[in-house]
Amino acid sequence: MAYRPEPDRDSREWWERIARHEFAVQRCDTCGTARLPARAFCPDCRTEAWHWEEVEPEGAVESWIVNRRPFMPGAPEPYVVVMVRLAAVPGCVAYGNWCGGLPPEYGQRVRASYRRIDEWLTLVNWEPAGG
Numbered sequence: 001m002a003y004r005p006e007p008d009r010d011s012r013e014w015w016e017r018i019a020r021h022e023f024a025v026q027r028c029d030t031c032g033t034a035r036l037p038a039r040a041f042c043p044d045c046r047t048e049a050w051h052w053e054e055v056e057p058e059g060a061v062e063s064w065i066v067n068r069r070p071f072m073p074g075a076p077e078p079y080v081v082v083m084v085r086l087a088a089v090p091g092c093v094a095y096g097n098w099c100g101g102l103p104p105e106y107g108q109r110v111r112a113s114y115r116r117i118d119e120w121l122t123l124v125n126w127e128p129a130g131g
């Protein structure tokens, strides 16, 4: 049985934005630190005030795995999951399925693509940027 992400209090709007192809991070209203995934308060200054900020869905491949067990819906195994260091938010990494034709390379520039699973769930995938 595949795992299905469940939006919670903090992440619900993030998932709704992803469904609209908007890649957003949380920005602390006090110290300006950006964060992802969504959480209730700033990890740096613990302020609870924050806002969403849309950023370019781009980054660089930092690592990846080859998954041979079902995890997310809509991805027949084996498949590659990449960890991406976000360009707009160097302190944050994002994960997603790899959509390149060739295996990923360390440091490779990538861009998010959106995969609609159903009415309630859209997943972020990553593909080579500029190609």
Ligand SMILES: [Zn+2]
Pocket: 028, 029, 030, 031, 032, 033, 042, 043, 044, 045, 046, 047
């Ligand atoms: Zn802060």
